[in-house]
Amino acid sequence: MSLKKVIITGGCGDIGFATGKLFQSKGFEVVLTGINEEEINSRPKIENVSYEILDVTSDESAQELISKHNDFNVLINAAGIVMREKEFEVNYFSHVVDVHLNGTYRMCAKSIGILSKNKGSIVNFSSMLAFFGGTLSPAYSSAKGGISQLTKSLAINYASKNVRVNAVAPGWIATKMTDTLRSSKFPEREKEILSRTPMKRWGEPEDIAGPIYFLSSEELAGFVTGVILPIDGGYLAYP
């Protein structure tokens, strides 16, 4: 039987965790990463799921993870942060870009040898904000635009290494990252988001997990590479 092992960065976050549970239910050995012990301890113990600390901005941390888990066939780069208005300050701007764009590339670069050997695949995280400007999150939006281009560039280069590279571009999903937008602090913003979303609801982490599984699967999506897949309840299609 072919190898079924996935590493999910940001796997203790809401979308990463929901994705890990789906892969586990499909018979995968799952490695979920958290930024610290506290985040890891907030998630339950599940059969065939292990937890590791990872900071994607650190070469050492990434290398340690890959050296320990040196055989896997799927990499999912879900780690991310948003700092909103703070991102207008250069040091925060750089940090947010470092986590998303450099962090995603770091994990791809360190995994390509292993994934190539296993005819594996990579799923990155872009965003709606790669298609639109983000009024209050210049770094996040720039980094997500960069991840879309990185995904296409690596898809071309890694094809000859037998590795497919795709990305999901979630719309507005109910997670810790969007808690503030769903709080009483920004009632108008939430109203705007929902009125522009044809399906009239926030996405759930599980809404993203299924498409990630599809993109990662050689059996289901073996001829799909370089795709940025919006999962947004129709937000992008709105005129």
Ligand SMILES: NC(=O)c1ccc[n+]([C@@H]2O[C@H](COP(=O)([O-])OP(=O)(O)OC[C@H]3O[C@@H](n4cnc5c(N)ncnc54)[C@H](O)[C@@H]3O)[C@@H](O)[C@H]2O)c1
């Ligand atoms: N929630 C949304 O509406 C939405 C929309 C589009 C894209 N996304 C993307 O989805 C992905 C998952 O986000 P989420 O909504 O589940 O948020 P989340 O905050 O629940 O999860 C983010 C995870 O990334 C981890 N992380 C942060 N900095 C890190 C670092 N330096 N190294 C390693 N891990 C780090 C966090 O600890 C957390 O586990 C992110 O890439 C995010 O940008 C989310």
